[in-house]
Amino acid sequence: MNKGIFRTTRRCAVLAVAALILGPLSGAKAAWPEKPIKIVLPFGAGGVADVTARIMADKLGQKFGQRVVIENMPGPGGINAARAVITAPPDGYTMALVTNGTAISVAAFKSLPFDPVKDFEPVSMVGTFDLVFAVNSESEYKTLGDFIKAAKAQPGKLNIGTIAVGGTQNLGAELFKAMADLKVQIVPYKNSPDIVVALLRNDVQMQVDFPPAVQGQVNDGKIRVLATSSPQPSPLLKGISTVDQAGVKGFEVISWNAIGVPKGTPKEVITTMNKAMHEVLAMPDVKEQFAKVGVLAHASSPDEMMSRLTGDIKKWNAVIDKAGIERK
Numbered sequence: 001m002n003k004g005i006f007r008t009t010r011r012c013a014v015l016a017v018a019a020l021i022l023g024p025l026s027g028a029k030a031a032w033p034e035k036p037i038k039i040v041l042p043f044g045a046g047g048v049a050d051v052t053a054r055i056m057a058d059k060l061g062q063k064f065g066q067r068v069v070i071e072n073m074p075g076p077g078g079i080n081a082a083r084a085v086i087t088a089p090p091d092g093y094t095m096a097l098v099t100n101g102t103a104i105s106v107a108a109f110k111s112l113p114f115d116p117v118k119d120f121e122p123v124s125m126v127g128t129f130d131l132v133f134a135v136n137s138e139s140e141y142k143t144l145g146d147f148i149k150a151a152k153a154q155p156g157k158l159n160i161g162t163i164a165v166g167g168t169q170n171l172g173a174e175l176f177k178a179m180a181d182l183k184v185q186i187v188p189y190k191n192s193p194d195i196v197v198a199l200l201r202n203d204v205q206m207q208v209d210f211p212p213a214v215q216g217q218v219n220d221g222k223i224r225v226l227a228t229s230s231p232q233p234s235p236l237l238k239g240i241s242t243v244d245q246a247g248v249k250g251f252e253v254i255s256w257n258a259i260g261v262p263k264g265t266p267k268e269v270i271t272t273m274n275k276a277m278h279e280v281l282a283m284p285d286v287k288e289q290f291a292k293v294g295v296l297a298h299a300s301s302p303d304e305m306m307s308r309l310t311g312d313i314k315k316w317n318a319v320i321d322k323a324g325i326e327r328k
Helices: 004-026 048-064 076-084 100-108 144-155 167-177 190-201 211-217 267-281 284-290 300-322
Strands: 035-039 070-071 094-099 120-130 132-136 158-162 185-189 206-209 223-228 254-262
Touching: 004 048, 035 048, 035 076, 048 070, 048 094, 048 120, 048 254, 048 284, 070 211, 076 094, 076 254, 094 100, 094 120, 094 211, 100 254, 120 300, 132 144, 132 211, 144 206, 144 223, 144 254, 158 167, 158 190, 158 211, 158 300, 167 185, 167 190, 167 206, 167 211, 167 300, 185 211, 190 211, 206 211, 211 223, 254 300, 267 284
Parallel strands: 035 070, 035 094, 158 185, 158 206
Antiparallel strands: 094 254, 120 254, 132 206, 132 223
16 A cells, blocks of 8 residues: 555544544533522612522522522612623623513613613513502501592592602502592602601501511501502412402502523523523422512513513503603
8 A cells, every 4th residue: 555545544544533532522512500600689788689589599509509699789770780791791600680670760761771671681580579558557548449539539638658759669659549540649758667657657648668668567567458569469468459459450560570691691591590490489498488578489481571571661661651750
């Protein structure tokens, strides 16, 4: 055999063997996640979103064998947190907590430096929670229907306390006022404890807030919850009727938290995270811990999450327009 041909044949054989050995290795892709995952929250520590996110993160960390870290980045409109996520590599290692507050920000700001619909890929819902409509336990209003009847009989005389203009509580009260066709004053306060004080002094006749804000006074018998804001009775607030059942047909305000990732994140990462969230949020101890802060653990498909986001943007745009709230 010609020596040149022999050398060429031998070299090809060696390369072929090497390709067989190295091919699977070079084409192999490590399973996600290989390192810690960061979830960025647009809120400070200690609130409902922070507490539930940390409960979920701990369980996800155990499942993945990698730490899932919560990073708090509060700021107007959730801008700081959103920027931190959408400018991160779309590799699944930086995620965002997206909430109904995100939808409200889109509606309440003239413009934002991000678009949650275009800049995020949806992963899954985390949980949902209601607003509650509460009165002083010494109030003559035993049902929300009683309050509505009194408000119609005394136009402009009754006050509803909420926190800051443009928040979920405030806009929920505005939606109630509009749908029930009431002439009432919606009075904004700096924080929930201030509203509780005002309610107990009868400066306001009803408070619209999240359950944890009034739970202590409810337990002490000082405040009575009249209704919740979901279309169906809450399994966490048994025996309490809904605003819809009280006669304001079609009323619905559901607060929610969810997980999103930067646009362009691989589908397999989203699928893996979605599956893990379904498993974690179905755990009895997670459901129990969420329930203690008034949250119903709820995983979803990415499509359901996106539908919730886009639907709320449309809803709150309309509420802000009707209430005449100036956009920031």
